[in-house]
Amino acid sequence: ETGVTQSPTHLIKTRGQQVTLRCSSQSGHNTVSWYQQALGQGPQFIFQYYREEENGRGNFPPRFSGLQFPNYSSELNVNALELDDSALYLCASSLDQNYNSPLHFGNGTRLTVT
Amino acid sequence: KNEVEQSPQNLTAQEGEFITINCSYSVGISALHWLQQHPGGGIVSLFMLSSGKKKHGRLIATINIQEKHSSLHITASHPRDSAVYICAVVGNYGGSQGNLIFGKGTKLSVKP
Numbered sequence: 001e002t003g004v005t006q007s008p009t010h011l012i013k014t015r016g017q018q019v020t021l022r023c024s025s026q027s028g029h030n031t032v033s034w035y036q037q038a039l040g041q042g043p044q045f046i047f048q049y050y051r052e053e054e055n056g057r058g059n060f061p062p063r064f065s066g067l068q069f070p071n072y073s074s075e076l077n078v079n080a081l082e083l084d085d086s087a088l089y090l091c092a093s094s095l096d097q098n099y100n101s102p103l104h105f106g107n108g109t110r111l112t113v114t
Numbered sequence: 115k116n117e118v119e120q121s122p123q124n125l126t127a128q129e130g131e132f133i134t135i136n137c138s139y140s141v142g143i144s145a146l147h148w149l150q151q152h153p154g155g156g157i158v159s160l161f162m163l164s165s166g167k168k169k170h171g172r173l174i175a176t177i178n179i180q181e182k183h184s185s186l187h188i189t190a191s192h193p194r195d196s197a198v199y200i201c202a203v204v205g206n207y208g209g210s211q212g213n214l215i216f217g218k219g220t221k222l223s224v225k226p
Contacts, residue, residue, distance in 0.1 A: 033214065037155075042118075042200055042216035056213060088155050099204040099214050100145050100164070105157035 004093050006106035013081050013113050021076045021111070025093030026104045031055075032074040034066060037088040037108070049074055050097040078111075086113045117141050120201055120217035127224050133188040135220045137201030140182065144206040148175050148186050151198040151219065160186070160199075191224045198222070 005024045013019050025032050031050045035043035045058035049068035063079040072093070078085055088110050092103040118139045127133055137146070148160040161168050161175040163184070168175050172191075177184040188195055198219040205213045 035216075040218075042202075042218040043157075044216070045214050058213065090155070090157060092157075098144065099147070100162070102159040102162050103147060103149070103157075104159065105149075107154060107156040110155065 004104050004106040010110045017081050018079045021109045023074045023091035025072045029093035031094045031097045034076045035090045081113045117215050118217040120220050124221045129226050131191050133191050135186045137184045139203045142206045143203040145204040147202040149200040193224045196223050
């Protein structure tokens with residue numbers, strides 16, 4: 001059983017650029033959710049994907065978008081990067097879109113925007 | 115005011131001590147998760163509970179739905195328990211429905 005893997009682990013981008021982060025979910029998990037964690041803060045929910053459809057979204061602007069593929073892996077895209085987008089981005093997969101089962105997190109991608 | 119509040123924010127303990135971390139929330143929930151985050155950033159799920167009490171090794175988690183409060187206990191603490199412990203709730207109505215709402219975390223440091 002493979003765990004959740006995220007790539008890349010670290011990334012440095014310039015303000016205004018675009019970035020794509022990737023997440024491979026735990027085998028058999030059809031739900032992936034993405035979170036942004038600023039330094040010293042708890043994670044903030046960005047959105048969830050269930051069976052390739054967006055299934056809930058937090059308070060993030062439209063320049064944060066995502067995709068889920070038939071194998072349930074997922075991408076997070078951020079356009080027009082801003083300095084405040086610098087954070088750790090975490091994805092988590094689960095068996096249940098309502099979070100009533102354990103979450104399996106990746107190790108995160110640390111994004112720095114300069 | 116945050117919807118999920120944890121206390122204390124920071125906790126230093128000596129090896130062997132009994133530790134309690136508290137989580138209070140202000141929204142209706144369907145479940146609550148306790149998570150452990152190590153310095154590298156990776157998060158491990160410790161417990162998912164919607165009522166009562168769960169135990170796994172030296173860790174015990176309890177929840178009181180009426181009081182909107184949960185606690186995470188660590189018995190016989192060890193330096194390897196040093197991490198940030200995060201409480202997250204699954205909202206079950208209104209604007210929070212279906213969302214996972216996180217506390218800011220409790221940073222635990224266990225000294226040998």
